[in-house]
Amino acid sequence: MAFFIEKMGWCLMNVNKINKLFPPATIGVIGGGQLGRMFVFEAKRMGYHVIVLDPKPNSPAGQVADEQIVAGFDDISAYFELAKKTDVITFEFEHINAKILESLENSGYRVVPSSRTLGVIQNKFNQKTMLKRIGVNVPEFSEVNNLDELTNLFQYLDQKAILKSSFNGYDGKGNIVIKSKIELEPAYQMFSGEEVFIEELIDFTKEVSIVVVKNDTEVSFYPVVENVHQNSILIKTLVPARLTDDVLKKIHDTSLMIVEELDDYGVFCIEFFVDNDSEIIVNEIAPRPHNSGHYTIEGCITSQYEQLVRIVCGMPLGSTHLRQPCAMYNILGNEESKGKYSVSGLDSLFSIKDCHCHIYGKPDTNNLKKIGHITILGETVEEAEDKGRIALNSIRLKGE
Ligand SMILES: Nc1ncnc2c1ncn2[C@@H]1O[C@H](COP(=O)(O)OP(=O)(O)OP(=O)(O)O)[C@@H](O)[C@H]1O
Ligand SMILES: [Mg+2]
DSSP states (O other): OEEEEETTEEEEOOOOOOOOOOTTOEEEEEOOSHHHHHHHHHHHHTTOEEEEEESSTTOTTGGGSSEEEEOOTTOHHHHHHHHHHOSEEEESOSOSOHHHHHHHHHTTOOBSSOHHHHHHHHSHHHHHHHHHHTTOOOOOEEEEOSHHHHHHHHHHTTTOEEEEESSSOBTTBTEEEEOSGGGHHHHHHHTTTSOEEEEEOOOEEEEEEEEEEEOSSEEEEOOOEEEEEETTEEEEEEESOOOOHHHHHHHHHHHHHHHHHHTOOEEEEEEEEEETTSOEEEEEEESSOOGGGTTHHHHBSSOHHHHHHHHHTTOOOOOOOBSSOEEEEEEEOOGGGOEEEEEEOHHHHHTSTTEEEEEOOOSEEOTTOEEEEEEEEOSSHHHHHHHHHHHHHHOEEEEO
16 A cells, blocks of 8 residues: 655565664675675775675676675575675675575575565566566566467467566567568577567657665656667667656656555566557566666766665665666677677766766677666756767777
C-alpha cells in the first residue's frame, strides 16, 4: 500500500526495515565492472569499506575497492568468504548465482536486492512472464523448444522477430534479429542447448528508460531518459526524454507497479519502447544501477550509485532532482584499438565546458567494448548532445 506525498515520491507502508550500517561498515559487491567501480567510488567517499568479488584480477571495481576476492560467479566458498567479511552484499551484474545468494540469505546474511528478485529478473523469459501476469504491456513472446516451433512462431509474428537467450544476455549479446525464413536455422543453432524465446520485433519511435530507487520507506524516480542504440549497444543517453506528459505518466504508473510487484529494495532500471501510437512497451528490468543512469553522477543531486550505498546501508534516499539537461556518450573500443590500448584527446575534451570523462581502467578492449563514458551538461538537451558529439570525437583510442 502506498500514498502519494510529493511530485515523484511515495511513502510506503512496508515495515521490513533494513539495518542501519554506519562507516566503517563493509559492503560486498558481486561483479567488478564499471557499475561496481562507480558504486565503490561513492561508498569510499562516504567512509565505507568495500570488497568486490569478480573472476578477473584487478577488475575495474576491484582496482578502487579495499579488496577483491578473485573467484568465479559459481564459487560457493567465495560467496561465503565475501559474506563473512562484509555487513551487507549487493551486486552490479545479474548473471551471478541466485541460488548461492539464497543460501547466503538462509544462513542469515543480508543481500540487497534479494536473491528472489534476482532470480525472477535474471531469466528474461520468467521476467517477461511476470510482467505480463501483472498487466504490463510487453512484446508478444513465446518459448521455443525446437526449430519447427520457431518457424511457426516466426510466421505468426509476421516474419519480424528477435530470438533471445533467457540467460546471460548483455549489450545485445544473446539476441538475434530475424527478418527472413532462411535466417531461422542458423540463428537457432547459435543458441544450441540454451533456453531461448522468440519475441515480436517492435517498431518503436524511441527507446527510453527510468531509474527507480526504493528503500523500506520511500520510492523515487529519476527523470525518464532517451537511449540511442547501435548494434544493440547503448551509444548515447539524452536527459530528459522529450515525451508528452501523457507518455511520462504511463511510464511512471507502470514503473511503480513493477517495483511494487518486486516488493524489494534497490536501484532498478526499466527499459521501454515507445511506439507510433504513444503506447509504451516494457523491454526489460535491471535490478542494479544502469548504463543509462551514468549521467546521474554529474546531472543529479544524488547519483544512482550513492542511492544504492544509502539503500544497502539503511539510509534515507537522496534527491533525484536533475540539475541540468545532459547527454551521456559511451566510449567504445574499435577495430584499431583491440587488445591493450591508450586514450588520448582528454585535453581537447576538457576544454569543452561542463564535460566530464570517466575511463574504467579496463586493461584491454575489443570492438564495441565499453571502456568509458562522457557526461556533458547543457542549457538544453540539444546543446548537451551537440557538445557531447564533439567531445566524443576528440577522444582517440590507440592499440599498442
Ligand atoms: N522486441 C524488440 N524489438 C525491437 N528491438 C529490440 C527488441 N528487443 C531488443 N531490442 C533492441 O536490442 C537492444 C538490446 O536488447 P535487450 O535489452 O533485450 O538486450 P541486453 O543484451 O539485455 O541489452 P543491454 O545490456 O544493453 O540492456 C534493445 O535496447 C533494443 O534496441
Ligand atoms: Mg537492455
